[in-house]
Ligand SMILES: Nc1ncnc2c1ncn2[C@@H]1O[C@H](COP(=O)(O)OP(=O)(O)OP(=O)(O)O)[C@@H](O)[C@H]1O
Ligand code: SF4
């Protein structure tokens with residue numbers, strides 16, 4: 001028996017760029033201001049894989065996730081879902097995509113409508129997409145989903161305020177699963193939760209991934225959160241990807257100075273190792289998103305900066321073994 005052709009990755013992003021209009025400047029308003037939220041970003045995510053996307057606030061993580069879901073328009077580049085170009089897909093073509101690609105939000109307090117019962121919240125996408133006529137027709141499926149995400153049997157009849165943050169995030173996950181999606185953007189799904197319950201939610205997401213063959217883009221602003229769940233990790237800074245690698249390669253042999261700084265902030269379980277470890281704190285401001293500098297975006301904070309970094313932007317280059325990094329000096 002010969003192996004069939006390799007299936008395309010679930011998600012492939014090629015040179016994706018997203019800018020936001022920020023009004024006009026100049027005496028006559030002659031200059032249009034644009035926020036360079038995402039600038040020429042490329043990566044792929046295989047079926048059943050979790051790509052962790054990590055970077056500090058404002059680096060463009062959420063915008064990247066939302067652009068893939070076609071919730072914000074791209075300026076240029078391509079987005080492929082299961083090998084099909086969906087960059088310019090409109091209404092009819094977008095509808096099934098909206099079913100197959102879902103978003104789990106950061107804030108489980110703000111993302112659930114406080115006036116809706118849990119059963120209606122989880123049934124809503126089924127009704128909108130016509131897989132159920134009304135809540136009672138969806139009731140069995142909703143009950144099974146709520147049970148699967150670890151909520152008590154009477155959860156459906158109650159309102160969001162009756163639940164803790166962790167339980168609300170379970171509702172958010174049940175809702176995201178309601179249409180049996182293939183791909184989920186989880187945008188900092190545990191950042192707003194107590195540290196003590198983060199692992200439970202991450203474990204749940206991991207179990208669901210196996211059970212439903214889900215593909216995840218898992219966004220976080222620090223490297224501690226994504227280690228457990230990610231197969232590979234991409235590091236983002238000021239709208240660009242600085243490094244991508246298999247999880248263990250990234251933690252054990254990081255290449256980019258920014259990745260090193262992020263790693264130095266991750267707590268180590270052994271207190272002796274923790275004591276010896278050098279915490280790298282970068283001084284300097286991140287670049288202005290309205291006018292990113294020529295050259296490397298990390299230049300204003302990089303301890304290794306050389307002249308070339310101020311004029312030429314380092315490409316994200318293949319370092320072997322699936323490890324890619326964008327730096328002239330490393
Ligand atoms: N709808 C919008 N309109 C204008 N600017 C936006 C919009 N959304 C994001 N931005 C800007 O784009 C840049 C990237 O924002 P984004 O929310 O993607 O970052 P992030 O990495 O998700 O940050 P955080 O960790 O704070 O969530 C920021 O400068 C932000 O202010
Ligand atoms: S290219 Fe230059 S400024 Fe950028 S990370 Fe590398 S050494 Fe630092």
Ligand SMILES: [Mg+2]
Nearest residue numbers: 061062063187
């Ligand atoms: Mg964000």
